[in-house]
Amino acid sequence: MLYIHIPFCDSKCHYCAFNSYTFLHELKEEYMASALKQLKHDIEKYDIKKNSLDSVFVGGGTPSTVDSSLYKELFLIINSYIKPNAEITFEANPNSATFEWLKGIKNLGANRVSFGVQSFDDKKLKFLGRAHDSKEALLAIENAKKAGFEKISIDIIYSTLFDTEEFLNKEFETIKNLPIEHLSLYSLTLEENTKFSNTPNVVNERDEAYSHIIKKAKDIGFFQYEVSNFAKEGESSKSKHNLGYWQYKPYLGIGAGAVGCIKNIRTYPHKDVKKYINEPLFKECEELKTDDIKNEKILLSLRYEGGFDISLLDKKEREKAELLKKENKIIIKNSVVFNKNYFLADEIALFILS
Ligand SMILES: C[S@@+](CC[C@H](N)C(=O)[O-])C[C@H]1O[C@@H](n2cnc3c(N)ncnc32)[C@H](O)[C@@H]1O
Ligand code: SF4
Structure with a gap:
């Protein structure tokens, strides 16, 4: 398994503590060149065989803030190390995942796209600090379908102040009609160093909400297979990459702060983007007991x-x-x-x- 981290975002959402930055866009090209160096080096160091990778996940941050052409060199290499039926997922945000971008990553070999939608209600989106509205999210999903993606997933956040049963029912009414086969439903968590960490009352966590979302998801054909993940009937709807993490399979982590774990050694590259660009081969190693x-x-x-x-x-x-x-x-x-x-x-x- 291979994970590639893209640490750029258009705006910082109020709940998010991921390693992502809104003010480093001018470093994208250098960053991708360093990621390429690390990829080449790690493939050799860990003796990754041709046709051996089951899945690739490009996550973030926001992979759709990086032009699809900047992934080309990485994928020229990756494509000879993946199995013929490998799952290749890109995370994307509705405001930056244009039809052209989606077509671009499809041409590189991507076969799955995971959109951070969070909600289909504009007030809730604003409250979460998202850079898109509900219409843009619907359009992005439609464009992914048009670009030829058969596997589309969306992320939704619940347990916010907005999420009464009635409100969540409306979210599910919208989800019901989407051409997607996977759904990640995340309960809002307060993370340190986020805007929300100073306003704990934004969370409305209720035990009943868990059983409610499981039931509503099931009613529209999505079955829970992990605490936050739901898929349509059939093994192929589930995320192969995430299943790999839960099954403790080895994985390479490429990019700033992208943790990897191979042969019981967990690796930590520089989290700081500039340090990573200068030293992409640096890793702190932790031997797991x-x-x-x-x-x-x-x-x-x-x-x-x-x-x-x-x-x-x-x-x-x-x-x-x-x-x-x-x-x-x-x-x-x-x-x-x-x-x-x-x-x-x-x-x-x-x-x-x-
Ligand atoms: C790597 S993140 C973001 C990917 C992409 N940039 C986006 O925003 O769509 C993946 C998902 O984690 C979830 N997430 C991040 N921080 C969270 C938090 N504090 N509480 C609940 N869910 C969170 C969001 O649903 C988000 O879409
Ligand atoms: S949720 Fe996504 S878009 Fe928002 S700050 Fe985090 S990584 Fe960036």
Whole structure:
């Protein structure tokens, strides 16, 4: 798996703590050249074989702020390292993902696009600090379809002050008619160093909201397969790349602050864009301890439908898992432990592992 980080954005949303900047646009060309250097170097260093990558994810920041032609050299290389049926996703924002941009990335090999929509209500979009309105979001989705994308996903944020049941029902009414097969529904979290971190009352987190969104998503044909991810029926609707993370597959991280993890070594390139441009091959390395890997694997598995093999647990932990099974909180089938409510993943992991 390969992740490429694009740290540029047109504006900073009030909730967002991702490594992204609105004032570094003039560095795009140099940045892409450094990403190319890192890609070439890492392919060799980690001995990545031709036709071996299952998925590529270009995320951000906002990949659609970078002209599609600036991805060309990266993809000349990437295309010989991916499997024939690899999933290639670009994240995009409705205000910058023009038809030409979408066509451009399609020509490079992209076959999936993930739009940050967040809401179809203009007041909520403004409150979140988004640079687009609802009309632009609908147009971007339509343009992606016209450009030939069969796999389109959108991100929606809920648990804001706006999100009463009635309000969310309206969002789902709009989503119902879209030509998309994947939906990420994120509960608003307050992140440090964001505009919202000083106004905690913007969050309206209610337990009922979780069951409500699961039901509404199901009513319009989207099934939950991870705590925040929903897909239409069929394996191919799910995000191969995200499934890879939850299954603890190795991945390369290219770009400023793009974490990678290969052979139990987690790598951290410079987060600062200028430092990254000057030293794209620099990485801090962290060796993961066996116990940390086990705990992480269990936590990730409890957040999605795949579950984990019970052989990961020691005797005492298995007894606790059996207890949870009796209480009907988890299912154990053919030695695999499945979570029944992904929103309780943290609590269940803590109970089993402590
Ligand atoms: C990498 S981010 C943004 C991608 C793209 N730039 C955009 O805005 O559409 C991916 C998604 O994370 C979600 N997200 C980011 N910060 C969040 C927060 N504090 N709470 C909930 N969701 C968040 C948003 O839905 C966003 O679309
Ligand atoms: S949500 Fe997307 S567009 Fe908004 S600041 Fe974060 S990365 Fe940029």
